[in-house]
Amino acid sequence: MRTLLLAAFLAITLLGCAGMTYVTRPIWVKPGETSDKNPQNDKDDRECNYDAKKVAATFSDPFMGRLRGEEIFDACMKSRGYVHLK
Numbered sequence: 625m626r627t628l629l630l631a632a633f634l635a636i637t638l639l640g641c642a643g644m645t646y647v648t649r650p651i652w653v654k655p656g657e658t659s660d661k662n663p664q665n666d667k668d669d670r671e672c673n674y675d676a677k678k679v680a681a682t683f684s685d686p687f688m689g690r691l692r693g694e695e696i697f698d699a700c701m702k703s704r705g706y707v708h709l710k
Contacts, residue, residue, distance in 0.1 A: 645682040648710075655705075668701065669701070671700070672697050672704070676694065676696040676697035676700070679692055680693030
């Protein structure tokens with residue numbers, strides 16, 4: 625019985641890990657900067673992320689909300705003079 629419970633626990637754990645994905649956010653910098661590590665960037669990131677989450681929460685479909693939220697975040701960062709660091 626103990627072996628069966630352990631096997632079930634491991635199976636559930638592995639299935640849960642298989643469903644997880646790691647998504648990296650793009651790094652935003654202002655032209656001329658080489659790093660995104662500065663207080664103004666952090667403040668702008670937080671404010672744009674807040675706006676994006678407010679918009680995303682208005683959608684009943686989480687997938688569409690996330691897509692629209694990403695568009696809002698990107699537009700917000702671009703409007704503040706940031707570009708993707710590549």
